[in-house]
Amino acid sequence: MSPEPRREQLLNAADRVVQRDGPGASMNAIAAEAGITKPILYRHFGDRNGLIRALTERHTGGLLAAVRAALAEPLERRDRVEHVLDTYLAGIESRPQVYRLLTHPEPGDPSGAGNALAPALRQIAEEITRAVAGQVDLGADRELLAEAWGRGITGMVLAAGDWWLESKPCSRARMVQALADLLWGRLAAAADLPTALSTGSAAPEPTAG
Amino acid sequence: MSPEPRREQLLNAADRVVQRDGPGASMNAIAAEAGITKPILYRHFGDRNGLIRALTERHTGGLLAAVRAALAEPLERRDRVEHVLDTYLAGIESRPQVYRLLTHPEPGDPSGAGNALAPALRQIAEEITRAVAGQVDLGADRELLAEAWGRGITGMVLAAGDWWLESKPCSRARMVQALADLLWGRLAAAADLPTALSTGSAAPEPTAG
DNA sequence: ACCGGGGTGTTACCTCGGGTAACATCGTCG
DNA sequence: CGACGATGTTACCCGAGGTAACACCCCGGT
Numbered sequence: 001m002s003p004e005p006r007r008e009q010l011l012n013a014a015d016r017v018v019q020r021d022g023p024g025a026s027m028n029a030i031a032a033e034a035g036i037t038k039p040i041l042y043r044h045f046g047d048r049n050g051l052i053r054a055l056t057e058r059h060t061g062g063l064l065a066a067v068r069a070a071l072a073e074p075l076e077r078r079d080r081v082e083h084v085l086d087t088y089l090a091g092i093e094s095r096p097q098v099y100r101l102l103t104h105p106e107p108g109d110p111s112g113a114g115n116a117l118a119p120a121l122r123q124i125a126e127e128i129t130r131a132v133a134g135q136v137d138l139g140a141d142r143e144l145l146a147e148a149w150g151r152g153i154t155g156m157v158l159a160a161g162d163w164w165l166e167s168k169p170c171s172r173a174r175m176v177q178a179l180a181d182l183l184w185g186r187l188a189a190a191a192d193l194p195t196a197l198s199t200g201s202a203a204p205e206p207t208a209g
Numbered sequence: 210m211s212p213e214p215r216r217e218q219l220l221n222a223a224d225r226v227v228q229r230d231g232p233g234a235s236m237n238a239i240a241a242e243a244g245i246t247k248p249i250l251y252r253h254f255g256d257r258n259g260l261i262r263a264l265t266e267r268h269t270g271g272l273l274a275a276v277r278a279a280l281a282e283p284l285e286r287r288d289r290v291e292h293v294l295d296t297y298l299a300g301i302e303s304r305p306q307v308y309r310l311l312t313h314p315e316p317g318d319p320s321g322a323g324n325a326l327a328p329a330l331r332q333i334a335e336e337i338t339r340a341v342a343g344q345v346d347l348g349a350d351r352e353l354l355a356e357a358w359g360r361g362i363t364g365m366v367l368a369a370g371d372w373w374l375e376s377k378p379c380s381r382a383r384m385v386q387a388l389a390d391l392l393w394g395r396l397a398a399a400a401d402l403p404t405a406l407s408t409g410s411a412a413p414e415p416t417a418g
Numbered sequence: 419a420c421c422g423g424g425g426t427g428t429t430a431c432c433t434c435g436g437g438t439a440a441c442a443t444c445g446t447c448g
Numbered sequence: 449c450g451a452c453g454a455t456g457t458t459a460c461c462c463g464a465g466g467t468a469a470c471a472c473c474c475c476g477g478t
Contacts, residue, residue, distance in 0.1 A: 037457065042436090042437065077401070116313070135402055136399045137399050138395075144379055148388065149396065151372040155368020156364045156365035160361035163360040169356070178357040178358070181354070182392070183391070183397070185392070185393050185394015185395070191346040192346065193346045215426080237465095245426085246427075247466080248428080248429095251466065252426090257464090
């Protein structure tokens with residue numbers, strides 16, 4: 001079927017190792033899992049980054065397509081947002097190790113250094129940006145807002161999702177509600193707590209500059 | 210003043226190197242900058258992580274204290290949120306390399322692997338969590354919501370701030386507005402765009418699962 | 419005056435991971 | 449048969465984190 005079945009086999013092996021060892025799996029380990037030695041991997045993928053990229057792109061398709069589809073769903077806006085959130089969380093829940101690989105920039109990769117969002121997530125951010133810019137009336141600042149929000153929302157879901165995945169404090173549905181509520185301005189709408197005098201913070205004076 | 214002036218000197222050198230080379234600066238480079246050799250660094254800091262942690266804590270204080278102070282400011286809630294956002298963005302704007310180090314997890318650090326938020330940011334997230342839980346009336350789900358929001362907001366500001374820092378698409382004040390608007394439910398409040406038929410998305414059929 | 423300990427420094431080495439050069443093998447096509 | 453391309457190997461290089469062993473200097477106690 002595909003023109004390069006060996007490459008697929010190698011990716012399968014890499015996949016297995018990543019599932020087992022998480023990102024940061026060594027080239028040696030991957031080669032061993034594939035029953036071969038390093039140079040072959042390098043012939044096929046150039047360098048480690050190439051391998052990871054190939055592996056990433058393999059899984060990105062699914063998540064990206066799912067998110068894109070969720071964004072295009074003909075629902076009420078709130079429902080659509082919840083649908084997207086749920087899609088993403090379901091994705092990272094099903095294959096944690098792989099999605100850690102997808103969502104967290106390469107350790108020690110100098111190329112994309114300084115970007116909080118891994119390539120796969122940047123694509124999602126762009127997708128959100130496009131959806132917002134195309135569907136929501138935001139006035140003159142449309143493009144700026146859409147782009148800032150795209151990144152912001154992606155980062156929000158990344159961080160919150162990571163925490164949720166790590167310490168499963170609630171069901172997925174509840175988490176979706178929590179995030180949708182945040183996006184829906186519940187922070188703005190909620191009342192002040194009456195007991196505002198002892199907020200529990202332990203910093204009496206901001207002496208530091 | 211401090212009990213260990215040498216240590217401070219070493220940290221100064223490390224600081225210089227990180228400013229120049231970004232995170233991922235090698236121990237050799239740092240040692241060279243300090244005019245000494247590696248083992249001394251290891252005597253003082255244990256391992257690379259210790260060095261980075263020390264370096265981080267040095268700068269964290271300022272940012273964390275500033276954010277904490279901003280969170281405690283006796284302002285209208287919206288103004289307080291804007292104040293916090295501005296404080297954070299001002300911080301990362303003033304020393305980009307250092308704050309990249311602060312905000313991005315250690316390259317190749319197996320300990321905190323899988324955490325989207327570096328320690329420094331986790332502290333900020335906790336600060337936000339505490340502030341929200343202590344100041345906003347969120348009903349029965351208070352703790353869960355506050356924690357999820359703390360992480361989420363931190364991640365949002367991280368990603369958006371990173372993008373803004375990278376490609377300065379607007380002034381800091383404008384960026385603060387954009388993010389505050391997002392947090393304020395403007396996404397929910399805005400009207401649908403009338404041209405909803407051609408949303409520009411290029412995914413005709415959601416064939417992927 | 420002597421000795422010991424703590425801080426500062428060095429050289430030389432280990433391990434491990436990414437990456438490469440050079441060589442061997444096998445199947446296929448002209 | 450010969451050439452070529454894919455597959456595979458061993459053996460190596462390099463750089464980075466990390467450590468062992470040794471040397472020096474100062475200072476305080478007996």
